[in-house]
Amino acid sequence: MIRVLxxxxxxxxxxxxxxxxxxxxxxxxxxxEPxxxxxLLPRLFGGEQARHLRLVDATRRPLGKTAADESWDESRDGTRLKTLPIDSWLMPYLRPLSLADRERLWAGGPRGLEELIHLLQASEPGSGGALYGQNLFAEVDRFAERCLAHAQTLDFDLIHAHDWMTYPAALAAAKATGKPLILHVHSLETDRSGDAVNTTISSIERRALQQADTVIAVSHFTKQKIIEIYGLAEKKIFVVYNGVQEPGSSAESPKATTWAVELSPPLSPPPPRDRKTVLFLGRITFQKGPEYFVEVAAQVARFIPHVRFVMAGxxxxxxxxxxxxxERGLEQVFEFEGFVKGRDRDLLFQQADLxxxxxxxxxxGxxxxEALCFDVPVLISRQSGVSEVLSHVLKSDFWDVDEMADLVVGALTHGExxxxxxxxARQELKKINWRVAGRRTFEIYLNTLQMAKSVFEK
Structure with missing residues (x-):
């Protein structure tokens, strides 16, 4: 049995x-798997209803947590997943490290990291400074402090951390415990921000990825970017593709979405059957290319006037x-649905033709x-990891609005x-699942532990 933090x-x-x-x-x-x-995760909201998890309210948990406070989730063959929410609002006056201090410590290598651990451990409520509860970097530091305290009381074999916001916590825990560290890259700062990179975040990514024992990338597209941007050795990075869950199997749906459904704005009425619907669902940010979706809509609307374009996010x-x-005169055919999840999200997929x-x-991506699970054909950017695992879908470069518009018109007018x-696509989808990702990740765990053992024995 491998114990993972x-x-x-x-x-x-x-x-x-x-x-x-x-x-x-x-x-x-x-x-x-064994x-x-x-x-460990920040707990910013109450009332979580993830059906396969028994979450523990960490609001009043002391730093010296004992095993009796832990909660376990049951898999098909026994207890395997222990959840420990950490309330990052417990100490609103925790003194966050300044950007200058953080950069200095990250640049200081192992000795700088030791100083970082010392400062996090020494932080106390009411130590002065303003309320930083809404500051993302302060929350990252707060999470690192809480995780470090718990890591020193838990038994585990390795650390597995997801994306940059957890990297400072993971590095501190690895340094304090001597356990191997695996960092999972779901996105990079250059993906999220393009040319407007936040240098503090990219610095966190660089230092953490360079010091990790193993790095998992969600695609070869991302692996190559890590190599090019941060100079990591190729042999250190392993690719594990994401999977997909069947509609209704997530903790979001169906019953678990009661909370979300009540707070979400009502969806627009279903469109008439003779009106096609083209869907964009994701964060409305530079990374996701929402402007290109609008430009494609403007071109398609000239050929098929009654198409409905829906943007959710x-x-x-x-x-x-x-x-x-x-500006493009699309008000009559374009709808914004806001952020949706659970049953509202499923309904949008059910209404979509593309x-x-x-x-x-x-x-x-x-x-x-998820769209394919609802028998909705998809058009994806070639600048994506998912394009590596899907062959029988429509593809275009994100900037080629003309090609995308042509593909949309073809998909909407040719039923064959x-x-x-x-x-x-249904055949391809059978091979893209979380079981494969889980098995591959387990193999990476074994490899990382073996490498750590070899280094220790030397």
């Missing part, structure tokens, strides 16, 4: 993107995208797989094309 930033049903969905799918698959997972590009819709993912840089695409 896993660090994540979100978990269904409280999610803001694909990271939480991926963590749920992978941990469920690992639960069927693996016991202790999952939220993000910092929303004001610009809404203005672009107005799903488009025009991402500028997509490390993987789970939503096209839609039927053929879905017939072949």
């Amino acid at each position: 896993m660090l994540g930033w979100e978990y269904p049903p409280h999610i803001s993107g694909g990271l939480g969905t991926a963590c749920e799918g992978l941990t469920k698959a690992l639960a069927d 693996v016991a997972i202790t999952f 939220e993000g910092d590009s929303y004001p610009r995208v809404r203005e672009l819709v107005r 799903y488009i993912m025009p991402s500028v840089s997509e490390p993987f 789970i939503t096209p797989l 094309l839609r039927t053929d695409l879905m017939k072949m």
